[in-house]
Amino acid sequence: MPYVIGIDGGGTKTKAVLLDETGKVYAVSKAGPSNPTAVPSEQLKTTLQCILVGLQLQAPNEYKQVKAGFAGMSGAGDAVSRSHLKKIFFDLTEGRFPIWVDIDAINALYAGTLGKPGILQIAGTGAITYGLNKEGECERVGGWGYLFDDQGSGYHISVKALSAVMQAYDGRGKATLLTKLLIERFSITEVPELISAIYRSDNSKTVIASLSPVVLLAAEQKDEVANHILSEAAEDLALSIMTLHKKLFGNAVHQKVILTGGFIQHSPLVVSSLKALFLSKGYAFDFQFPRIDPAGGSAIAALHYLNEMPKIEFVSNFHASINTVEEGGVS
Template sequence: MYVLGIDGGGTKTTGIVADENGKVYIESHAGPSNPNTLTPDEFEEVLKGLTADLEKQDSVIFSQLAVCFAGMSGAGDSWRCDAKFEQVLTKFLPPQIEVIVRNDAYNVLYSETLGKPGIVQIAGTGSISFGLNHENKTVRSGGWGYLFDEAGSAYHLGNEALRAVFKNYDGRGPETVLTEEIINYFNVSDVTDLLGKIHGPEHPRSVIAQLAPLIIAAAENGDGVAAKIIRKACAEIMECIESCHKKLFAADHPTLVVLSGGVFANSQQLLDCLRELSKKTLPNIVLRQAHAAPVSGAVIGGLKAMGFNSIDENITERINLQLKKS
């Protein structure tokens, strides 16, 4: 039996066809598929191109697909949206296939827990906390978009840094090396020139998120303002994790919390801060950085839908070894 697993995000979309043993038969990549940043026609074209390429590579296996599990950025906010995503995918897949669309946080969680309960905290360009318990109850915290709440995300770090730079320029805040670092990054001569760079052809969210490594580096090198930004981000991330945990598990439950995204990959200081905070509020949780490819979690989601309750513990490693480097 074959499963189509899809991992759709704001940067790229990956689809693989695999079996219950983790053998990958077909793999394809396409552009971003976050419906919040694409028109309906653009969203449909991405999925059409992805599925067409998969079918082109092996039409026989493609025709025998049993389940498609798609973890998509922007999904999961309402059942109506998910139903629309499923309708779009169904148009390009074999008629017998079961199509399941979930938020891409499912992929990350399943890739590390093999479909078992836990919490995932994503902190990339955006952020979200997502959890699943033994009763299959799911909750989320944060991730309400960059205008409102993306605690601990790269955008959040960059935005806080710019606020600090502007306040310092006005004389309302302390000095920080972030001023020089950000001026140099944008290749301008003065703080007043920054707005033109931020409000350019690229979406400000993406531009601001790209500043995150500067804040992380400045904090690691002892800048007080940058360190404060990291501590604040850490506290807000912990609040989101606590919110999910409280709604899903007993206070002393040894829950696995998966940490995923570039912010965690690049900031040891934030990881250390998070571990210290967790000891005070949720001492029994286990924090683990994600290592498996999220698309492997989509395959696991498909296998669960097919009734596979016992997943081979080596399946994600097996899938990872077969994936193309892209």
């Protein structure tokens, strides 16, 4: 029975699991950020050492039998960063077992497809579309940052909402519930005060991106402007998905698309619009949310590298055992 380690490394936190191919989790370890482009090298090494030691302390017998690991890491998109991370993992494991490193889109995809090909659409603060076909070819579309091209993201729709409110205030645009909701959100009295409220914040990008729930709330209350913004977001995401689909899967009619990210996972209107757009063009795309968390997706990637596939009971075992372990029990 192969034991593997799955690591999900991000800009705010890192999580690792130790499990077998049936999905049974034996240990869970968490630590701080591990994005190599944002964290100093020594801090990065300490963080990764912390998560591996945590797994070893919780499940020493299983840790001794680990065959491989996979780390899906934010910031690992270039060869230099991947090489740096691989060197750190090699030193920490003393080369006893390999830990493969790649971008975090892979483990996010596998968290939904369980190791099979497909398309991943991330739409949170930012947006990026990633895909992997059966030949092992991968592609990405979008995700070029909020200053260049981040259409369909929480940030992008929030900017559109602010613009709509300003235009409504001037009389250049339609009246919208977004005005009332944003005034309440910032505890101000007039629309122009939005400018100072945002520009004087510590991180205007984060503040703006956090406004996407306001757009969703206005849309739920049948606000025409908010609904139009979300419809455009669905069209933007559909274009990215279709562009990537053609690159990797040609004219295939059926495709699994995993949707993840705070914005898309809390926006049933955007999801339903996406489905309708593809159905209208004759595509039978299967839109799903992830079935396990990204660290579990990384573990599946590790199994993949060992030419193993997760067993049919993987998902149910994963959820049952990870809850037990995280609550402090024994899996």
